[in-house]
Amino acid sequence: xxxxxxxxxxxxxxxxxxxxxxxxxxxxxxxxxxxxxxxxxxxxxxxxxxxxxxxxxxxxxxxxxxxxxxxxxxxxxxxxxxxxxxxxxxxxxxxxxxxxxxxxxxxxxxxxxxxxxxxxxxxxxxxxxxxxxxxxxxxxxxxxxxxxxxxxxxxxxxxxxxxxxxxxxxxxxxxxxxxxxxxxxxxxxxxxxxxxxxxxxxxxxxxxxxxxxxxxxxxxxxxxxxxxxxxxxxxxxxxxxxxxxxxxxxxxxxxxxxxxxxxxxxxxxxxxxxxxxxxxxxxxxxxxxxxxxxxxxxxxxxxxxxxxxxxxxxxxxxxxxxxxxxxxxxxxxxxxxxxxxxxxxxxxxxxxxxxxxxxxxxxxxxxxxxxxxxxxxxxxxxxxxxxxxxxxxxxxxxxxxxxxxxxxxxxxxxxxxxxxxxxxxxxxxxxxxxxxxxxxxxxxxxxxxxxxxxxxxxxxxxxxxxxxxxxxxxxxxxxxxxxx
Amino acid sequence: xxxxxxxxxxxxxxxxxxxxxxxxxxxxxxxxxxxxxxxxxxxxxxxxxxxxxxxxxxxxxxxxxxxxxxxxxxxxxxxxxxxxxxxxxxxxxxxxxxxxxxxxxxxxxxxxxxxxxxxxxxxxxxxxxxxxxxxxxxxxxxxxxxxxxxxxxxxxxxxxxxxxxxxxxxxxxxxxxxxxxxxxxxxxxxxxxxxxxxxxxxxxxxxxxxxxxxxxxxxxxxxxxxxxxxxxxxxxxxxxxxxxxxxxxxxxxxxxxxxxxxxxxxxxxxxxxxxxxxxxxxxxxxxxxxxxxxxxxxxxxxxxxxxxxxxxxxxxxxxxxxxxxxxxxxxxxxxxxxxxxxxxxxxxxxxxxxxxxxxxxxxxxxxxxxxxxxxxxxxxxxxxxxxxxxxxxxxxxxxxxxxxxxxxxxxxxxxxxxxxxxxxxxxxxxxxxxxxxxxxxxxxxxxxxxxxxxxxxxxxxxxxxxxxxxxxxxxxxxxxxxxx
Numbered sequence: 001x002x003x004x005x006x007x008x009x010x011x012x013x014x015x016x017x018x019x020x021x022x023x024x025x026x027x028x029x030x031x032x033x034x035x036x037x038x039x040x041x042x043x044x045x046x047x048x049x050x051x052x053x054x055x056x057x058x059x060x061x062x063x064x065x066x067x068x069x070x071x072x073x074x075x076x077x078x079x080x081x082x083x084x085x086x087x088x089x090x091x092x093x094x095x096x097x098x099x100x101x102x103x104x105x106x107x108x109x110x111x112x113x114x115x116x117x118x119x120x121x122x123x124x125x126x127x128x129x130x131x132x133x134x135x136x137x138x139x140x141x142x143x144x145x146x147x148x149x150x151x152x153x154x155x156x157x158x159x160x161x162x163x164x165x166x167x168x169x170x171x172x173x174x175x176x177x178x179x180x181x182x183x184x185x186x187x188x189x190x191x192x193x194x195x196x197x198x199x200x201x202x203x204x205x206x207x208x209x210x211x212x213x214x215x216x217x218x219x220x221x222x223x224x225x226x227x228x229x230x231x232x233x234x235x236x237x238x239x240x241x242x243x244x245x246x247x248x249x250x251x252x253x254x255x256x257x258x259x260x261x262x263x264x265x266x267x268x269x270x271x272x273x274x275x276x277x278x279x280x281x282x283x284x285x286x287x288x289x290x291x292x293x294x295x296x297x298x299x300x301x302x303x304x305x306x307x308x309x310x311x312x313x314x315x316x317x318x319x320x321x322x323x324x325x326x327x328x329x330x331x332x333x334x335x336x337x338x339x340x341x342x343x344x345x346x347x348x349x350x351x352x353x354x355x356x357x358x359x360x361x362x363x364x365x366x367x368x369x370x371x372x373x374x375x376x377x378x379x380x381x382x383x384x385x386x387x388x389x390x391x392x393x394x395x396x397x398x399x400x401x402x403x404x405x406x407x408x409x410x411x412x413x414x415x416x417x418x419x420x421x422x423x424x425x426x427x428x429x430x431x432x433x434x435x436x437x438x439x440x441x442x443x444x445x446x447x448x449x450x451x452x453x454x455x456x457x458x459x460x461x462x463x464x465x466x467x468x469x470x471x472x473x474x475x476x477x478x479x480x481x482x483x484x
Numbered sequence: 485x486x487x488x489x490x491x492x493x494x495x496x497x498x499x500x501x502x503x504x505x506x507x508x509x510x511x512x513x514x515x516x517x518x519x520x521x522x523x524x525x526x527x528x529x530x531x532x533x534x535x536x537x538x539x540x541x542x543x544x545x546x547x548x549x550x551x552x553x554x555x556x557x558x559x560x561x562x563x564x565x566x567x568x569x570x571x572x573x574x575x576x577x578x579x580x581x582x583x584x585x586x587x588x589x590x591x592x593x594x595x596x597x598x599x600x601x602x603x604x605x606x607x608x609x610x611x612x613x614x615x616x617x618x619x620x621x622x623x624x625x626x627x628x629x630x631x632x633x634x635x636x637x638x639x640x641x642x643x644x645x646x647x648x649x650x651x652x653x654x655x656x657x658x659x660x661x662x663x664x665x666x667x668x669x670x671x672x673x674x675x676x677x678x679x680x681x682x683x684x685x686x687x688x689x690x691x692x693x694x695x696x697x698x699x700x701x702x703x704x705x706x707x708x709x710x711x712x713x714x715x716x717x718x719x720x721x722x723x724x725x726x727x728x729x730x731x732x733x734x735x736x737x738x739x740x741x742x743x744x745x746x747x748x749x750x751x752x753x754x755x756x757x758x759x760x761x762x763x764x765x766x767x768x769x770x771x772x773x774x775x776x777x778x779x780x781x782x783x784x785x786x787x788x789x790x791x792x793x794x795x796x797x798x799x800x801x802x803x804x805x806x807x808x809x810x811x812x813x814x815x816x817x818x819x820x821x822x823x824x825x826x827x828x829x830x831x832x833x834x835x836x837x838x839x840x841x842x843x844x845x846x847x848x849x850x851x852x853x854x855x856x857x858x859x860x861x862x863x864x865x866x867x868x869x870x871x872x873x874x875x876x877x878x879x880x881x882x883x884x885x886x887x888x889x890x891x892x893x894x895x896x897x898x899x900x901x902x903x904x905x906x907x908x909x910x911x912x913x914x915x916x917x918x919x920x921x922x923x924x925x926x927x928x929x930x931x932x933x934x935x936x937x938x939x940x941x942x943x944x945x946x947x948x949x950x951x952x953x954x955x956x957x958x959x960x961x962x963x964x965x966x967x968x
Binding site: 254255256258305306307308343345346347372373374375376377378379381382383385386389390393404405407408409410412421422425426428429430432433434435440442443444446447448450451458459461462463464467468471472474475476 | 831952
């Protein structure tokens with residue numbers, strides 16, 4: 001029986017099933033939606049098998065890592081990355097898992113990872129995660145940010161937010177925690193996460209030096225990255241492209257430097273009149289990441305913070321540097337994503353993908369939104385979903401969500417859900433627009449249910465069944481209204 | 485003193501001011517946002533001067549209509565349309581009003597209206613409305629649908645929804661009421677509306693014949709249109725393009741015919757084995773509309789109801805007919821808009837505008853969304869805002885809003901606001917993307933306030949100040965958090 005327990009079932013007609021791979025311990029999860037007409041519709045699911053926070057998830061990939069000798073290679077400081085294996089012509093269980101999940105040939109996954117056009121962000125020390133792929137040939141993915149802060153929330157709350165985010169479809173989660181329990185929170189998140197976890201290590205490094213960017217150093221930063229890699233972080237954002245020469249280009253912007261990581265690195269650089277330490281030590285950083293298979297996400301510290309600043313000299317100068325760093329990381333077999341904006345008017349969105357793909361040789365683009373206008377705080381999940389669907393259609397591989405609280409405050413549980421659902425629909429709209437094989441089948445299944453007045457099927461197939469049903473029942477609660 | 489009373493002020497820093505025109509009774513409203521740094525930012529406003537529902541709004545345009553002899557011409561059944569005057573080379577006060585509102589030359593307005601590329605939807609019997617223009621050279625507009633139904637709501641509630649919709653920026657409102665008090669509701673809406681009011685007359689005609697489409701006739705339909713025109717309706721949707729030959733083209737769709745007007749006309753046509761009566765009597769209809777200056781909005785009765793059906797043979801066949809009807813209406817000096825879909829994947833959105841603009845000689849395109857995916861009932865304000873911003877960027881002149889309740893139930897007051905605000909931000913994103921003169925100034929003003937941590941200014945400049953402030957105060961309620 002393929003049925004698995006799932007405490008986070010969002011609709012009674014949903015069932016977690018698994019597609020068997022080439023070995024008994026390779027079981028790829030699917031969400032099966034049972035319809036009232038006897039048919040069923042299967043979808044991609046990120047929800048995981050469900051975990052007891054006190055115990056954590058089982059180490060799904062531990063045997064795979066061990067069998068191919070990655071444990072020993074890791075201990076010896078040698079590359080254990082999926083790119084390393086892909087370039088050697090090996091199809092790992094992770095690649096096969098991803099191929100079954102995406103309904104494509106394993107060889108396509110291997111070839112895209114080998115070429116750097118896709119990444120499978122999986123630290124060998126995070127064996128709990130279900131493999132997933134980020135690349136333009138695959139489904140557009142969504143990242144959700146969570147994290148404690150000095151102002152609010154605790155460890156349990158973050159694990160709950162994580163579980164909530166993956167229940168609604170987050171493909172990866174970034175833990176942007178700050179404050180006292182940062183390490184403990186990350187540990188709990190990692191042990192309970194069925195999806196890859198990303199971080200921005202410079203945030204923790206800054207706390208170690210009392211919050212004064214000028215007191216940072218390569219050593220403090222490196223040690224922080226190592227500690228986080230040891231815990232199992234799957235990808236790290238590093239703002240190594242904020243060079244000294246770029247900073248003056250942002251001086252006359254409407255909104256200067258808005259990326260937190262970008263300001264930290266620019267602040268350090270200016271205080272010491274020295275080049276960005278992450279840039280200077282980039283090869284050392286890559287060697288370190290390669291031994292864990294931590295994917296590097298090249299942060300866009302000079303991303304525009306307003307539509308006025310989009311695609312300007314500062315942004316594009318940094319992108320040129322990120323392109324150079326992409327090639328350097330690949331020399332170490334390190335998997336690379338390149339981060340993108342931010343705030344971009346719709347007419348300039350396509351250019352962002354085009355330049356990034358050309359300059360960075362097809363490395364996956366990972367963008368925040370972008371927001372298509374600055375005038376709607378409180379609705380920035382929407383202003384940015386407009387930009388996100390568009391940039392996804394043009395080839396962005398992963399979209400970092402934006403919640404309604406963007407620019408205003410810290411997202412709570414409801415905001416996390418709204419952000420994830422909004423971005424999942426934007427990502428799906430992009431998949432449909434790209435003509436991604438099979439993507440439109442979901443739309444068609446729901447539209448057929450709608451046309452046949454099969455209301456229960458319409459709810460069950462919805463991206464958010466309880467919300468759809470509640471809105472329906474508000475006007476027409478009677479059972480007859482759902483069947484006629 | 486330019487200050488006017490405004491009971492519906494949404495932020496204390498907002499003031500309704502007026503820009504004087506060439507005559508004392510031509511005063512164009514603007515929303516002035518007073519900033520804490522001593523500057524002010526002026527925006528377009530649709531809110532109107534505020535009305536007492538028992539009295540209605542003052543007849544702003546009555547003298548203008550009278551002075552140019554439109555009263556007499558109307559009584560004689562002669563054309564009184566803005567297109568008629570524009571073609572004769574006359575710049576009416578309405579055109580001047582619109583030019584001041586849009587910050588452009590009155591001659592541009594006249595030329596665009598004369599060419600049919602823009603409409604000023606204003607029935608001579610709706611003198612209360614403030615003139616506005618719909619056309620691709622102008623700001624992208626937003627329509628909000630309201631309306632009583634058999635299930636819910638009364639006259640007062642609809643007037644309140646109208647006022648609510650224009651408070652948040654609806655540029656026109658369609659009254660889609662059905663049920664017993666349809667005529668009374670429309671009268672109350674018209675007398676209190678500072679924006680043009682649209683209707684779908686076949687809905688009322690159908691009620692007159694007991695809800696049986698087969699019992700409709702040209703005479704019943706015509707009489708209904710005349711009655712509504714007499715009341716002051718500014719534009720009417722007529723599904724004259726649903727020809728008998730087109731109906732079979734929709735037979736193998738995933739979602740058949742989803743437009744209510746489209747199904748009614750197709751149903752009548754099939755029942756009688758005759759051509760669509762609105763098509764057959766189109767010239768008579770136009771003569772009638774020309775004598776009131778009722779703009780015709782050519783309904784797309786065969787619009788796709790799912791992304792699977794987008795841009796198909798049925799839709800495009802109807803569009804060809806709408807192009808033919810556009811030219812015929814122009815022969816009668818009738819102002820024309822052409823309606824568009826619906827549900828369209830993002831990659832096919834641009835083609836919709838391109839074909840409509842080419843085939844219909846630049847007549848303003850007025851689209852419903854379109855929804856970029858079918859999978860998100862409950863979030864269709866967002867799935868459609870994605871399509872709306874994109875289609876607006878490519879040249880659609882007016883966007884018909886979609887609320888979160890689309891496909892699920894009837895919108896309440898909150899849904900109306902969410903729908904309007906979402907569409908206003910989509911329309912603004914389109915204006916910015918088009919490089920519309922001055923459009924980005926709003927973004928820049930808000931971004932500067934954000935970068936300077938002028939929180940109160942950020943709220944005041946927001947598209948929805950109370951929501952932005954409430955979200956901010958949820959995490960950081962202290963006054964210090966707004967100024968530091």
